[in-house]
Every structure is written in structure tokens, then in C-alpha cells.
Amino acid sequence: MGPVIEHGFYYDIDAPEPISDADLPEIEKIMREILKRDLPLRRYELPREEAIRRYEGVDPYKVELIQDIPEGEPISFYEQEGFTDLCRGPHVPKTGMIPPHFKLTHVAGAYFKGDASRPQMQRVYGVAFRSREELKDYLWRLEEAKKRDHRRLGRELELFLIDPMVGKGLVLWLPKGNIIREELIRFMREEQQKRGYQLVTTPHIGSLELYKTSGHYPYYAESQFPPMELEDEAYLLKPMNCPHHVRIYAAKKRSYRELPLRLAEFGTVYRFEQSGELHGLTRVRGFTQDDAHIFCTPEQVKDEFKKVIELTLFVFDTLGLKDFRARIGTRDPNSNKYVGDDAHWALAERQIQEAASEMGLDYTVEEGDAAFYGPKLDFVVRDALGREWQLGTIQVDYNLPERFDITYTGPDGAPHRPVMIHRAPFGSIERFLGILIEHFAGEFPLWLAPVQVAIVPITDRHHEYAEKVGGALSAAGLRAEVDRRPERMQAKIRDWEKQKVPVILVVGDREAEENTVAVRDRRKKARYTAPLEAVVADLAERVRGRRLE
RNA sequence: GCCGGCGUAGCUCAGCGGUAGAGCAACCGCCUCGUAAGCGGUAGGUCGCCGGUUCGAAUCCGGCCGCCGGCUCCA
Structure with missing residues (x-):
């Protein structure tokens, strides 16, 4: 038994052998064959007594589900090439009408009627889309979502x-x-x-x-x-x-x-x-x-x-x-x-x-x-x-x-x-x-960022000015780090970007001479050069206001 | 707690009966460079743990631990 859910569908089975992920491709293959054969589905209703009699001693779960159907509601069945299932419906008239863009995603144990004291069924989850592109897009977005997993x-x-x-x-x-x-x-x-x-x-x-x-x-x-x-x-x-x-x-x-x-x-x-x-x-x-x-x-x-x-x-x-x-x-x-x-x-x-x-x-x-x-x-x-x-x-x-x-x-x-x-x-x-x-995908606003500003000197001879910049930022209450590693500037920028640091300040000969900094701002996606004091004041203000951008 | 899956270096992974490997990170050295990876070297693993099968186990089997996906629960 199993319904449609927010992102696809599932089906619960009281299987004699546990179903594992490895079985899913085989099940998918059979599903595709059924679609290809374009089998007709036939709906019919039975009176309650007869419906119960059909499953008595064979399928206690269905008996219970039928008993749970309120008086006056139809008890409907769908039959397809000899396989019959109790289902509220609706179903497509023929299996060939189902687009073949689906995927069985995972299996899990699930208690009958959501009650931990009842037997546990094997639940197979899947997703289905109208087009191949939508399926691909869904799977891609799933991969992207995993990258923001906290x-x-x-x-x-x-x-x-x-x-x-x-x-x-x-x-x-x-x-x-x-x-x-x-x-x-x-x-x-x-x-x-x-x-x-x-x-x-x-x-x-x-x-x-x-x-x-x-x-x-x-x-x-x-x-x-x-x-x-x-x-x-x-x-x-x-x-x-x-x-x-x-x-x-x-x-x-x-x-x-x-x-x-x-x-x-x-x-x-x-x-x-x-x-x-x-x-x-x-x-x-x-x-x-x-x-x-x-x-x-x-x-x-x-x-x-x-x-x-x-x-x-x-x-x-x-x-x-x-x-x-x-x-x-x-x-x-x-x-x-x-x-x-x-x-x-x-x-x-x-x-x-x-x-x-x-x-x-x-x-x-x-x-x-x-x-x-x-x-x-x-x-x-x-x-x-x-x-x-x-x-x-x-x-x-x-x-x-x-x-x-x-x-x-x-x-x-x-x-x-x-x-x-x-x-x-x-x-x-x-x-x-x-x-x-997960909300910020690790890109925290300035006031929350563990390292708010990274200072990247272009060569060793810029370390002195970089330390001066770092000192000015620290004095303004900002969390700044001077990157003195013997790496190329590009490598340092890459590392700080991967650490999702909101602001990177690059300093070389020009900046040291003019008392400026070259700003690389993650949020604004902006790059500009500005006087050191102006940048410190701007960043401090953004932190004080707990601003999002 | 229950069902299923996974567990090899800090990270990502390869190896899947014949005795352990890569890239990145770390460490050492060279390079001094203008906006996302410079070059070379060194070190690092009782293959989660315990037991079994085997001449031989990272590899096969069992138990335990941990993690992942669900289910149940969530004062």
C-alpha cells in the first residue's frame, strides 16, 4: 500500500525478504516493462463484507484498512493483468500513459499505520516527473542541497x-x-x-x-x-x-x-x-x-x-x-x-x-x-x-x-x-x-562570519603593510587574519574563498604606497580599491548593524 | 529503539582472497608572483573493533561500535 507524497511516492510491502537498495534497479526495470506493455487498468467497487472476505486470512493489513474506510465511502479496487490492489485511486486508464521519467530513490522500514508496536513493512520511495529534464533537474538540485548540509x-x-x-x-x-x-x-x-x-x-x-x-x-x-x-x-x-x-x-x-x-x-x-x-x-x-x-x-x-x-x-x-x-x-x-x-x-x-x-x-x-x-x-x-x-x-x-x-x-x-x-x-x-x-550555505553575513576579513599580501615584502591593515581592522573590533603563508596570491584567495570569508583585502606595492586596500567582497560580488580608513569604517558599520548584505 | 545501507591516511576516494595506493590537506625547501590551485621533497594507515573461515583476510562470514536514509519518538 502507499500514497503520493510531496516529492514523489512510496509503497509499503510486507516482504518475506528485506528489500535493499541493490534491488531497486531490477524493480525499476520491471516497472518500465509494465509501462511499455501499456496494460489497461480496471476499477471496480465491492461491498464491505465481500471486500473483507477477499483478504481474510490472506492479507490482514488490507482487512484492517478496509475496516477503517468510513461507512458510505466506496471501497475501490484496481486490477491490472491479474494483479488487484485496494486503492482509493484515481489511476491512469493504461500504464503506457505514465511518463517513464521516474527513479526509485531509497528503501526504509516503516511501521504499519505509523505505530511502532505494529509490524514493520519495507517501504520503497521514488520520484516521478513528466519529463526527463525535470527528473535530471530534481536529482541535480538534490546534489546541490547536499553541499549545504550543515x-x-x-x-x-x-x-x-x-x-x-x-x-x-x-x-x-x-x-x-x-x-x-x-x-x-x-x-x-x-x-x-x-x-x-x-x-x-x-x-x-x-x-x-x-x-x-x-x-x-x-x-x-x-x-x-x-x-x-x-x-x-x-x-x-x-x-x-x-x-x-x-x-x-x-x-x-x-x-x-x-x-x-x-x-x-x-x-x-x-x-x-x-x-x-x-x-x-x-x-x-x-x-x-x-x-x-x-x-x-x-x-x-x-x-x-x-x-x-x-x-x-x-x-x-x-x-x-x-x-x-x-x-x-x-x-x-x-x-x-x-x-x-x-x-x-x-x-x-x-x-x-x-x-x-x-x-x-x-x-x-x-x-x-x-x-x-x-x-x-x-x-x-x-x-x-x-x-x-x-x-x-x-x-x-x-x-x-x-x-x-x-x-x-x-x-x-x-x-x-x-x-x-x-x-x-x-x-x-x-x-x-x-x-x-544550511540557510546561508556557510556564507554567513559579516557580523557572524568567524573570519570577517582575510588580508592577502602579494609578496613577502608586503607583510609589513598587511599587518598594519590587520591591526587597523582588529582595533575596530573586526576579526581579521593576515595570510603570511609562502603561497601565491591566487592560491591564498582560493583558500579564503573556499572558507567563505566575506571580505578579502589584497595589498601590494600600490596599496602600501597609497594607504589603500584592494577589496574583494563576496556578498557584493564587487572589487574596488579604497582608502584603508574608509574600508574599516564601512565594515565596522556593517557589523554593528548586523546587516545581512 | 526498529528496517536497510555504509565504515581504507585529517578530507575525497581507488583497491574487493596473495600482505596498502592516489589527489587534496599537513610538514620541509625553492619561487616573490596583481584577484580561485607555482615547483620539488618528507611524513602519515593495527584497512572501525572483536571473533570465525582460509596456507593466507582490507577483501568472505558473524557479533559489536559508529555514521547515513527512513520509521517511531521529540517535555
Whole structure:
């Protein structure tokens, strides 16, 4: 069985022998023969009882699929040279009408009905196009997309390393990657300070009691690193920062005058993700959230929520991330994995939708996508190969304040229950940077580039002037490197271009004499000569404005 | 975690039963050059790990580890 998907099609088979990539050419060959023979397809319907009887004892999957077809909908079959399949259709009338420009791309295991407790089928994926050119174009674009894969660029540009000896899913940030990471943190810290956040720092572990109170343990025990037990105590590597921040709130009696209280932390958390889920920077076991928890009154929720949307959109806009979608995750009314009372859930879901609408966001609502403690708004982007990843998230939570029994004193002198908003515009710095690497294809804007300016002296006798240029750039706060290697100028330019350095300054006799630099600007694709001071001032201004070009 | 594939020098890869190779990178030397690779030399690998088959294993088989593509999961 199998449908059409975004980029082609797939078909699931409960095959007695596993299918491997090596089998695909043979299957393709048979498919082409079927097309060439131009076989007719015949559609017919059967009543439910008869349809089930046909597959009973032969194909339990089809029996179940037929049972799932709603009453009143037709149960249709397609027959082609003795082979009959249950299918909603439609199909082409004759196989010869299908253009032969298709390719089976890969095989995979897939659980029946997407349920890991059900048997696993062999799934064959393929793509199909109207013309040979479109197929070729698709395959070419796939190859191009692989070149922007952040795992590949991370190695080529020496940004990060995941070393199995350190542990899978654990990221080692190399000097160049760490510069980008620090710049992103600095950016977020500045923007948050402008918006009334206060920075806190909390430890990497917390007592098991803390997480029992929050409800995260033992509920999520299988995705946490197991408790560390010593003497009479037990600690957990922190899987999230929220409980720590709640305890900061609870440290003293709070007044309504203090709210909203916005506690922010670049907090590193550890989660035991399934080994098969790990993926470069986008799915790791240790990551740093640009986390914050906003404690506010129920009346303030919507306004605070809108402010977080504004911050998130500002961050995306600064980085030129335009291709994202907003997704509101609500509770699945038929599930019991959620905590808290219905009135709070309904209120929170309404507040989120209103906030999103009033901020002019287009969004989809996905039932069952909420956190266990509350509904949320997520910002989702695609990576170079089209896979979706959740970045920023904003969540309303009536539950943790309840569990930790935190209050504030209202104008009436009585205690009231605050609401918490959990939010992280980046989501995780690791994932965000992984996506950013692919978004820029490694060509970071000047303010993020690990090496912003490379200075290439034409011969050894220009080293002195090159160092002067480098000194002027460094004094202006720019990250500049003088290339003193005994290589030809062309070779140096090639190496810096491959490292995707935004600006290369070439200096020789003419420049040294006139106190100028020959500018080779990657973004502007421009080459010009200008006075040293003017170039330094221009570059410094571009960095200060965190400009994209 | 599950299904399938892959694992040879820092990187990209060749070798696929007879005992390890190339290019780039690194290092040393020569060259002093005007916008994407100057020339020569040196060094570097228990062929992921463990076990089996064999006179002999990088090569064949099994287990483990890691990675890749999906599936499931994602507080």
C-alpha cells in the first residue's frame, strides 16, 4: 500500500525478504516493462463484507484498512493483468500513459499505520516527473542541497565536531563555530535586555525531588539520562530549565507589581534522544536553549505572548529567515497525557490563537501537538533536504505554577496564581545554528562570519603593510587574519574563498604606497580599491548593524 | 529503539582472497608572483573493533561500535 507524497511516492510491502537498495534497479526495470506493455487498468467497487472476505486470512493489513474506510465511502479496487490492489485511486486508464521519467530513490522500514508496536513493512520511495529534464533537474538540485548540509559544512569550515569518543549527540564547538555561537547569544542577550528580561544562571543538575514536583519525573524517565544516586541523594542532569526558574520565583514573596517577571538563561539541557534520531546539530543529546520563563497574571498572558512573537519575528528577520511556518499545538481531547483542568486549556488555546492572529501570523492548528502542560506556538523551518525542524517555541503553562504552588500578592492583598510562559526564540542554539549554516550555505553575513576579513599580501615584502591593515581592522573590533603563508596570491584567495570569508583585502606595492586596500567582497560580488580608513569604517558599520548584505 | 545501507591516511576516494595506493590537506625547501590551485621533497594507515573461515583476510562470514536514509519518538 502507499500514497503520493510531496516529492514523489512510496509503497509499503510486507516482504518475506528485506528489500535493499541493490534491488531497486531490477524493480525499476520491471516497472518500465509494465509501462511499455501499456496494460489497461480496471476499477471496480465491492461491498464491505465481500471486500473483507477477499483478504481474510490472506492479507490482514488490507482487512484492517478496509475496516477503517468510513461507512458510505466506496471501497475501490484496481486490477491490472491479474494483479488487484485496494486503492482509493484515481489511476491512469493504461500504464503506457505514465511518463517513464521516474527513479526509485531509497528503501526504509516503516511501521504499519505509523505505530511502532505494529509490524514493520519495507517501504520503497521514488520520484516521478513528466519529463526527463525535470527528473535530471530534481536529482541535480538534490546534489546541490547536499553541499549545504550543515554536517558537511561544519567539517569543511571547522565549525563543530561530534566525536563518538566524547559521546554521540554531544557537540564539540570548534573555535570558528564557537564565534558564531557566541555572536548569536550576544545578539539574543541584547534584544532580551531591551525587552525587559533578566538573566539568571542555574546548575546543570537538579535533585530528583525537583523533577518529581514538576512532574517531569518519572513521566519522561525514558528520555532522560538516569538519576545519579549517591548516599541518600539523587540528581538528574537537567532536561529542562523550567523548574529551576520556578524556584527562583518562589524564593521570596512576589507582588503583582513585579509581574511580568521575565527570567532568561542560556541553559544547557541533556535529553536521552533515541540513537536512531540523532542528526548532526539538529537532534542532539546535549543542547543550549535560549530559554526564558515569563511569570505573569492571567490578564497579561496575551500581551506577553505577542511580545514574544515580536521578538521571534525580529530574530528571524535579522537573519533573513523568511521560509518558516507557524504551528499552534493544541491538546488531543481523546488523550490522557495532558495535565491541568479543561478551563485553563481552553483559555490558553484561545489566548495563543488571538495573539498569533493579532500579530498577523499565518498558522496551522495541529491537535495533539501541545506540551503535556499546555498549548504552544512553534516556528518550523525546513533544512536543505526539505526536512522540517521546530525552532522557536512559545508555550502557555497553568500547570507548573500549580504544582509548585507559587503565588503573587494582588492589589487586593490576597494570593493569586501566576501563569508561566515558556519561550525560546531559537529553540536550541545547536539546532538553530545547524539550520542557519544550511540557510546561508556557510556564507554567513559579516557580523557572524568567524573570519570577517582575510588580508592577502602579494609578496613577502608586503607583510609589513598587511599587518598594519590587520591591526587597523582588529582595533575596530573586526576579526581579521593576515595570510603570511609562502603561497601565491591566487592560491591564498582560493583558500579564503573556499572558507567563505566575506571580505578579502589584497595589498601590494600600490596599496602600501597609497594607504589603500584592494577589496574583494563576496556578498557584493564587487572589487574596488579604497582608502584603508574608509574600508574599516564601512565594515565596522556593517557589523554593528548586523546587516545581512 | 526498529528496517536497510555504509565504515581504507585529517578530507575525497581507488583497491574487493596473495600482505596498502592516489589527489587534496599537513610538514620541509625553492619561487616573490596583481584577484580561485607555482615547483620539488618528507611524513602519515593495527584497512572501525572483536571473533570465525582460509596456507593466507582490507577483501568472505558473524557479533559489536559508529555514521547515513527512513520509521517511531521529540517535555
